[in-house]
Amino acid sequence: MNSGIPLHIKQLVKKQNGIQLGPVDLQLEPNMTYALLGANGSGKSALLKCCMNLMKPSAGTIEIYGKSYWQGETGIRQLIAFSPDPLEGCELFTLRQMGEMIAPWHPAWEHPDFLKRAEQFKIPLDKRYESMSPGERKKVALTLALSTQAPMLLLDEPANGLDIESRNRLKQMLVADSERIERTVLMTTHSVEDIRQFADQILLLKDGIIEGPFDKDALVESWRRVWLSIDKLPDLSKIPGVLEYSGSPYPHFVTRDWQSAMNYLTKAQIDIIRDQPLSLDELVERLLNE
Secondary structure (H helix, E strand, C coil): CCCCCCEEEEEEEEEECCEEEEEEEEEECCCCEEEEEECCCCCHHHHHHHHCCCCCCCEEEEEECCEEHHHCHHHHHCCEEEECCCCCCCCCCEHHHHHHHHHHHCCCCCHHHHHHHHHHHCCCCCCEHHHCCHHHHHHHHHHHHHHCCCCEEEEECCCCCCCHHHHHHHHHHHHHHHCCCCCEEEEECCCHHHHHHHCCEEEEEECCEEEEEEEHHHHHHHCEEEEECCCCCCCHHHCCCEEEEECCCCCEEEECCHHHHHHHHHHCCCCEEEEEECCHHHHHHHHHHC
16 A cells, blocks of 8 residues: 555646646545546646656646655656556557556556456457557557556546446446555546546636535535525525525525525525435536636
8 A cells, every 4th residue: 555645736837838727736635536627728638747747847746645756757657557538659559569568667567457457348459559449549548557556547538439338347447446456546527427427526627726626425415406485585695605596487596505505594484395406517517617
């Protein structure tokens, strides 16, 4: 088991093509899966590449289990693995050849495990990467990253292009690995289904700054739409967490703090006709546009 914080980013800044990422401060906890959300071009992939030392930050520090790249890259490479989107520079290689190239970097690599994952994903071992479909290419990157047994995984759009069977297989692998490895996963995604299926925590990248992490289940529980039995609220501003209110066709409001709102309504003797959690799609949209 590795001691220390899996990923600790302090005041990271990356300036590229007129866009600034950061300053980013982020600390991830062991054995959790984080979904990093943000608009196209917000810097999600750039952040992962900085964490892999594939892109140099303009300022700030990155530590993997307490180790910095300036102290030496070899030790860190054994602790972290990256599944990029896409996997570049591998067009002429087969999955078998790519496995042979990266295995020496990872002492925990087990060839039978690598072969098993390739079989489960139904990827041909001796087909050139350039001849593969987008879905096959995604599964190649995932197979290589997961086979490292690294305790820190960076996954860039991991389920993008995967069919339903392969998505389920990925989830099964991550769950099975978590029983053996105290693994932390940081994934970028645009997919609400990825968040629903894989994430424990949500991170928001907006205007170059990361907000969160937010516990996914707690968010789903606390953001609700509430219908009332009266035509007009006495004082909307006093209801905790209210984001919007409408009187048509029935009085209702959206709150981000359901428990406090319910306590207020109970004390004010305002009857609730119905309440329901926001869909994850709507919740994510509101978080990103807030």
